[in-house]
Amino acid sequence: MANCCGSNKTQASNVSCCGSEKKTVLLYACSGGANVAEIADKAARQLMFDGQGSMFCLAGLGAGIQGMIQQAKDADVNLVIDGCPMECAKKVFERAGVTNFAYLKVTDLGIEKKKGIRATDEQVNAVVAKAKDMLAKM
Amino acid sequence: MKKIQILGSGCAKCKRLAENAEAAATAMGIEYTIEKVTEIAEIMKFGVMMTPALVVDGVVKVVGKVPDVQTIKGMLA
Numbered sequence: 001m002a003n004c005c006g007s008n009k010t011q012a013s014n015v016s017c018c019g020s021e022k023k024t025v026l027l028y029a030c031s032g033g034a035n036v037a038e039i040a041d042k043a044a045r046q047l048m049f050d051g052q053g054s055m056f057c058l059a060g061l062g063a064g065i066q067g068m069i070q071q072a073k074d075a076d077v078n079l080v081i082d083g084c085p086m087e088c089a090k091k092v093f094e095r096a097g098v099t100n101f102a103y104l105k106v107t108d109l110g111i112e113k114k115k116g117i118r119a120t121d122e123q124v125n126a127v128v129a130k131a132k133d134m135l136a137k138m
Numbered sequence: 139m140k141k142i143q144i145l146g147s148g149c150a151k152c153k154r155l156a157e158n159a160e161a162a163a164t165a166m167g168i169e170y171t172i173e174k175v176t177e178i179a180e181i182m183k184f185g186v187m188m189t190p191a192l193v194v195d196g197v198v199k200v201v202g203k204v205p206d207v208q209t210i211k212g213m214l215a
Contacts, residue, residue: 024188024202060185067185067198074201 023076025053025135028061028089028101036083036106038119043106043127044081050128052135053079058089061096072098077138079104079131084113102134140170140214145181146190148174155190155204162210170214 029044030037048055058080060068072078072093078101082089085107093101107113109130111123142159146152156174163170175181175193184193188202192213199213 054187056187065185067191067201070198071186071188071191071201074203 023138024074025077025079026072026075027053027055027079027081028058028093029055029081030083030089031058032083032088034083034113034115035117035119035123036111036113038083039106039111039123039127040081040083040089042119042124043131044079046124046128047079047131047135050132052132053077058092061098062092064096069096069098072096073100075100077102077135079135081127081131082106102138104131104134140168141195142170142172142214143175143193144172144190145175145184145186145193147176147178149190151204152190155192158204158207158210159192159214162207162214165207166211166214168214 027044027047029040031041044055047053056072057068061072078093078098080089080093080101080103082103082105085105087105090103104127106127109126111126140163142163144152144156144159146155152174156172160172163172181189181191184191184198186198186201190204191201192199192205192210194213205213
């Protein structure tokens, strides 16, 4: 908990305080069942912990939670990371009517989709590097 | 009667959003109530993780920004 923007309230760390002057960058990952989805998920979390943005719930958009959809619409940048050519995360965005997003697909980096194997650090780092490169140009 | 809610902890931007919302509603001549929602748990029930945010009749209209009076008029219409 921290003081919020000069108010006498404290702010939970999971709620961003009073719309800072920095660009609002929201990160979403498909977080599905295969290795490429694990890579997408871990990359999004790594980007968040590296200070590149805030990871948000793709499931919330899929569930049609109006406030979460509006939040995505109002973000300066939404980076959507899908694992595979099923493009589920992208479709969630499209169905929610959120069009302002940048897009990254793990399999486009030459990583093969497989069930039953774990993501490696090297694979996650490759996605993080690509994402950082994209975000730096926005 | 429009129900306007301002989600935020009471920071400067939250106050500015409340002022702009009141100014917009007054200029439009509509009947309204305005409520400041400052508790984080209550804010999160709207699916909002950034403040300030403007809610009109239960619908989140804007998140993390302070629109001007003219823009808010469109949100109240």
